[in-house]
Amino acid sequence: MAGHPGPEMIVEGLKEAGVDLVATLPDINLHALLEQVAAAPEITHVPLCREEEGIGICTGGYLVGKKCALIMQNGGLFNSVNGIVSTLLQYNFPLLLLIYFAGDVGDRSFSTNGAMTQPVLDALGIRHFVLRDPDEARTLIKRTLVLTQDYKRPVAVLLTKDVLGRRRPGE
Amino acid sequence: MKRIECFKVMAELAGDALAVTGAGGNTVEWYACRPGDGNFRVRTMGLVSSIALGMALGLPHRQVIAIDGDGSLLMNLCSLPTIARKNPPNLTHVVLDNEVYEASGEIDTATGAGTDLVAMARAAGIRRASWAASPDELRTVFSEALEGGDAAFIGLKVETSRSEVPPYPMDEVENKYRFIRHVEKTEGVNILSMPMPVSFLKD
Numbered sequence: 001m002a003g004h005p006g007p008e009m010i011v012e013g014l015k016e017a018g019v020d021l022v023a024t025l026p027d028i029n030l031h032a033l034l035e036q037v038a039a040a041p042e043i044t045h046v047p048l049c050r051e052e053e054g055i056g057i058c059t060g061g062y063l064v065g066k067k068c069a070l071i072m073q074n075g076g077l078f079n080s081v082n083g084i085v086s087t088l089l090q091y092n093f094p095l096l097l098l099i100y101f102a103g104d105v106g107d108r109s110f111s112t113n114g115a116m117t118q119p120v121l122d123a124l125g126i127r128h129f130v131l132r133d134p135d136e137a138r139t140l141i142k143r144t145l146v147l148t149q150d151y152k153r154p155v156a157v158l159l160t161k162d163v164l165g166r167r168r169p170g171e
Numbered sequence: 172m173k174r175i176e177c178f179k180v181m182a183e184l185a186g187d188a189l190a191v192t193g194a195g196g197n198t199v200e201w202y203a204c205r206p207g208d209g210n211f212r213v214r215t216m217g218l219v220s221s222i223a224l225g226m227a228l229g230l231p232h233r234q235v236i237a238i239d240g241d242g243s244l245l246m247n248l249c250s251l252p253t254i255a256r257k258n259p260p261n262l263t264h265v266v267l268d269n270e271v272y273e274a275s276g277e278i279d280t281a282t283g284a285g286t287d288l289v290a291m292a293r294a295a296g297i298r299r300a301s302w303a304a305s306p307d308e309l310r311t312v313f314s315e316a317l318e319g320g321d322a323a324f325i326g327l328k329v330e331t332s333r334s335e336v337p338p339y340p341m342d343e344v345e346n347k348y349r350f351i352r353h354v355e356k357t358e359g360v361n362i363l364s365m366p367m368p369v370s371f372l373k374d
Contacts, residue, residue, distance in 0.1 A: 044228055046257060049249030056218035060225020063211065064354050065362045086215040091343045
């Protein structure tokens with residue numbers, strides 16, 4: 001919903017964490033967030049055609065000193081698994097994954113995507129945190145960036161409709 | 172053309188450019204021609220050009236060379252429009268097209284049946300895309316590419332052949348650290364510095 005604080009709080013968290021390269025692929029529920037990422041002068045924004053190339057772009061950015069994040073739907077996580085395994089995990093690369101959690105409880109579509117998201121992340125050894133409350137966004141984004149850099153593996157934040165301002169009243 | 176003839180020309184001109192290579196012969200033959208820590212070997216088929224794009228965007232004043240194969244690029248064709256969209260002038264994407272999946276048993280790729288990767292690059296919006304048919308032509312287009320202006324794409328039709336070169340001398344994690352230390356040293360930046368321990372800090 002217009003004026004919802006979630007997307008802005010997420011971008012503030014990214015800026016405060018020093019994230020300066022963000023690769024993205026749209027989802028209607030990510031629309032407000034991606035507009036703010038594209039408008040942030042501190043952030044190099046790379047719009048993707050397919051999510052797995054974002055794994056590569058963020059890896060290249062990391063290798064030369066950028067702090068990177070990849071924003072996508074959970075379908076994009078599934079598209080990216082080979083890159084996650086044979087690049088991020090094989091070399092121990094950190095990466096902040098901001099994943100729209102389609103098929104979350106209360107959603108009317110993508111329930112299979114929702115069901116498979118956390119098991120796939122668990123199988124990959126990727127720690128994940130569900131973000132619902134906009135008030136927690138800045139702190140969680142900053143902390144997960146610290147965690148992924150220490151862990152030297154990707155860490156995921158699952159962005160729900162609640163934090164993205166896309167939950168209709170009464171839903 | 173033989174792949175290693177192309178690499179000899181490129182190595183002569185590459186200077187301190189960062190280089191990204193993919194599967195099989197490309198990596199070991201390039202490393203034999205241009206050894207050093209400014210080389211990064213990719214393990215995910217298709218991601219050579221994407222990783223090089225990330226480097227080029229992250230270090231806009233440094234030349235970055237993606238050394239790709241036809242099979243690898245065919246797996247990640249969406250990299251072409253993404254490169255075109257950002258158009259980093261410091262990125263040169265070279266594809267050695269031998270028309271087979273050489274490292275996977277020399278089975279034909281689509282390029283032998285008529286798929287033209289340079290035409291695809293142009294159609295994706297990469298303005299500076301051309302074939303080089305000989306080492307001399309490569310010398311010309313590769314030198315021009317390194318001068319900047321637009322992202323460049325160079326196609327090279329090469330024979331299926333492997334030269335006698337040593338194996339790649341390190342694993343993935345060592346490659347990562349050596350590459351990052353090389354960037355830190357040559358760019359004067361800190362990428363891996365660790366925070367001070369809490370016990371060291373004063374309240």
